[in-house]
Amino acid sequence: MPQQRNEGEGSRTAARKYNQGAKRTAERGVREKPEALSDEERRELERAEQEGRERAKEIDPAVSRDYDKPTR
Secondary structure, three states: OOHHHHHHHHOOOHHHHHHHHHHHHHHOOOOHHHHOOOOOHHHHHHHHHHHHHHHOOOOOOOOOOOOOOOOO
């Protein structure tokens, strides 16, 4: 078993692995339009979002804030 070198902060090996993974992910592509989702995928995303909102302690006011009105 080869001895591993401590590369310290800014590890080139870790950066290389990260960059390769990021490149593979980007090459797979991302759907830009929500219309590309099937009905089943859309329902699953809506269910997951609702489940996450149920566990939240409060609603984030920044989500639907009217910036023309003062907050207090």
